[in-house]
Each structure stands twice: as C-alpha cells, then as structure tokens.
Amino acid sequence: MLNRHHRIPDTHRVGERLVRARHLEVEIAGKRIIHDINIDLYAGEVVALVGPNGAGKSTLLAAISADLPLSRGEVLINEREISRWNTTELAMRRAVLLQNIGISFPFTVEEVVRMGRSPWAGTPAETQDELIVSAAMRMTQVEELRERxxxxxxxxxxxxxxxxxxxxxxxxxxxLDEATAAMDIRHQEMVMGIARDYARQGGGVLLVVHSLDVAAAYADRIILMKDGTIVEEGKPRDVLKSEILSTVYSHPIRVIEDPDTANLLIIPQRPFSPLSPSDHLPSHH
Incomplete structure (x- = not known):
C-alpha cells in the first residue's frame, strides 16, 4: 500500500528540466569509468548516448537512473537530489530498461508488464492499471503473447x-539501455517511434543506442562519448559529422543526406567490393 507520505509526481511542461546531473564520476573495481560528466534532460526531448564500445554509455545511464552508485557528483530529478526520493517515489518518476533483464521465474507476459504498475498501488492511478497495461501491450505488439x-x-x-x-x-x-538490440528492423523502428511519441507528449527519454542512423533519425540531442567523457553534444547534424565520428570510432565514416527523406545516413568506409563467387572464391570441384 502507498505510504501517505509518498509524493506523487507533478505534471510537467515541455521544456521543463527533469534531470540535472553534475560532475558525475563512477569507479568500478578501482577503475574510473565516468569522468566529470554534466547532463541535463528536459521534458519533451529524446537524448541519445552514442559512442564506441567501452565509452561508458551504459554506466552513465545506470548512474543517472540510480541503478549504480556514484563515486562523485550528484543527480537531481525534479530538482531534488535523487537519494532524497524513496524507492517508490523514484519509481513514480523514472522507469528503467537495462540491458540485462533479470527475470528467471516463469511469469507470464502480462504479469511482467503489470509489474510496471507496482509503484502506483494504493494511489488513485491504480484504477487505470487495466487500461494502461493493455495499452502498453498493444503498442509494443505483445498482446498475442499475453499468456506465454x-x-x-x-x-x-x-x-x-x-x-x-x-x-x-x-x-x-x-x-533505455540498448532497448532494440535483439529486435528486427520493424520492431526497432516501432520502439523508437514510441519513444519519440513519449517525448512529444511531454516525457523525457534518455537512451543508449549503437546505431548512429537511428540516433540521427529520432533524437533531439546526441551525446557522443569516448573513454568515459563527453566528446560532443548537440543536435544530430552538429554532432554526427564525418571528421568527428571517424576520430571517435577510429574508423573512416561518411555522413551523407538521404536525397528522399533528408535523414542523415552514417556509412563506415569499406575498402573492398562484394566478392564475385566466380572470380574470387576457390572452386569446390
């Protein structure tokens, strides 16, 4: 049941700051993974964390969401230090999808989705549980898996x-930490479209994504990381430039504009052409 002292989130206006993170540092096993990072996140925007493997993207997201302790710095959600929200209050203000989902018991799909409603038990919002759970399953196209x-x-x-x-x-x-990693193209686009709509309706979305094309298409702002620091931050067209990406990823990368949609296309340079089996591969006679 809800403790009467739990504070229900206020309604937020687009452009209102939801997260203020300052001087974040994270050490794991004696190694510093995140170095003095500052981030703000506002209602109405999608912010993508991108960068090569080991850049610290997932660590940073986990630290901001309070799923990983900070070595230094502070995170404020709704202008209140994150540790001053109790567990239920924090769960009313931010939802987290990490890479590894630790569910090993045979819960049904509907039971797993319904777990998201637990922070609202004992509040007036509890009356909307059925409607919200059904809508979430419909949006993500898992209704037919309900009993699985x-x-x-x-x-x-x-x-x-x-x-x-x-x-x-x-x-x-x-x-969202690599929310689309195991999905086919259709469902990747579905998830990103939902995230985009979530922001359009006044939410704030911070996500880790490997695909630079996806980040360019759906993010309002991109934070490019390397070695636990922020290299560039800004609008996709300001950050996703050939010279910058080629340096950060240590590989030649071209950035071009799709002539039909004007979307940015990020293409790694490949020094070879597709092999012609008749010309290049050994015979199997």
Whole structure:
C-alpha cells in the first residue's frame, strides 16, 4: 500500500528540466569509468548516448537512473537530489530498461508488464492499471503473447515485453539501455517511434543506442562519448559529422543526406567490393 507520505509526481511542461546531473564520476573495481560528466534532460526531448564500445554509455545511464552508485557528483530529478526520493517515489518518476533483464521465474507476459504498475498501488492511478497495461501491450505488439511464459520468448520478444513494462510504469522519465538490440528492423523502428511519441507528449527519454542512423533519425540531442567523457553534444547534424565520428570510432565514416527523406545516413568506409563467387572464391570441384 502507498505510504501517505509518498509524493506523487507533478505534471510537467515541455521544456521543463527533469534531470540535472553534475560532475558525475563512477569507479568500478578501482577503475574510473565516468569522468566529470554534466547532463541535463528536459521534458519533451529524446537524448541519445552514442559512442564506441567501452565509452561508458551504459554506466552513465545506470548512474543517472540510480541503478549504480556514484563515486562523485550528484543527480537531481525534479530538482531534488535523487537519494532524497524513496524507492517508490523514484519509481513514480523514472522507469528503467537495462540491458540485462533479470527475470528467471516463469511469469507470464502480462504479469511482467503489470509489474510496471507496482509503484502506483494504493494511489488513485491504480484504477487505470487495466487500461494502461493493455495499452502498453498493444503498442509494443505483445498482446498475442499475453499468456506465454516470459522465459520461453525470443530475445526480441523479451525486449518488447520489457519495454511494455517500462511504458506501463507511466513515468515522466524513461531510461533505455540498448532497448532494440535483439529486435528486427520493424520492431526497432516501432520502439523508437514510441519513444519519440513519449517525448512529444511531454516525457523525457534518455537512451543508449549503437546505431548512429537511428540516433540521427529520432533524437533531439546526441551525446557522443569516448573513454568515459563527453566528446560532443548537440543536435544530430552538429554532432554526427564525418571528421568527428571517424576520430571517435577510429574508423573512416561518411555522413551523407538521404536525397528522399533528408535523414542523415552514417556509412563506415569499406575498402573492398562484394566478392564475385566466380572470380574470387576457390572452386569446390
């Protein structure tokens, strides 16, 4: 049941700051992973964390969402230091989808999605549980999996169910760490479209994504990281430039504009052409 002292989130206006993170540092096993990072996140925007493997993207997201302790710095959600929200209050304000979903018991898909409603037990919002859970499953196209055991699903199906759980939590903030990693193209686009709509309706979305094309298409702002620091931050067209990306990823990268859609296309330079089997491969006679 809800403790009477729990504070229900206020309604937020687009442009209002939801997260203020200052001088963040994280050490794991004696190694500093994040170095003096500052980030703000506002209602109505999608912010993408991009960068090569080991850049610190997932660590940074986990630190901002309070799933990983800070070595230094502070994170404020709704202008209140994150440690001053109790567990339920924090869960009312931000929902988190991490890379590893630790569900090993045979819960049904519907039961997993319904877990997102637990912070709202005992509040007036509890009366909307059925409506919100059904809407989340419909949006993520997992309704037909409703009675399936979560542990029997494919990686992509598990990802969609986990995303539905995040949506059912109905928080002003959502944090997504490689939410589309195991999904096919259609469902990747579905998830990103939902995230875009979430921001359009006044939410704030911070996500880790590897695909630079996806970041360019859906993010309002991109934070490019390397070695635990922010290299560049700004609008996609200001950050996703050939020279910058080629340096950060240590590989030649071209950035061109799609002539039909004007979207940015990010293409790694490849020094070879597709092999012609008749000319290049050994015979199997």
């Amino acid at each position: 055991s979560y542990t029997t699903l494919s990686g992509g199906e598990k990802g969609r169910v986990a995303f539905a759980r995040v949506l059912s939590q109905a928080t002003p903030l959502i944090f």
